Amino acid sequence: MPVPRAEGERGGVDRRRVALLLETAEVLAERARRTDDAAQAQVLLRRAAQRRAQAQRLAAAGRAPEPRRLTGAAWPGRLAPS
Known part of the structure; x- marks a missing residue:
């Protein structure tokens, strides 16, 4: 039987969701760079x-830390999980 989560545990779930969203965004952007189809890339x-x-938005709602921007030539302006 699942155990109800304490209120403080919700932040961990939201941080994982932010990280998952940012990782997914990175994968999508990488696929866009690799494709030869302009419509698909868009x-x-x-x-x-x-x-x-x-x-x-999730981070701004105070439910997760603000994502930070990666620095360096490899990832200019991209977000990274906190």
Whole structure:
């Protein structure tokens, strides 16, 4: 039988969700870079932006830490899990 979660445990779940959203966005963006189909690349980049925005909203709601931006030439301006 599942044990009810304490109120404090919710933050861990939300942090994992933010991390999952950001990782998914990164995978979608990488697929967009690899495809030769411009229409597919546009869709993938739009979906990646949606995932990043969703992670940002979740973090802004105070339910997870603010995602930080990765630094370096490899990932300019991309978000990273906190």
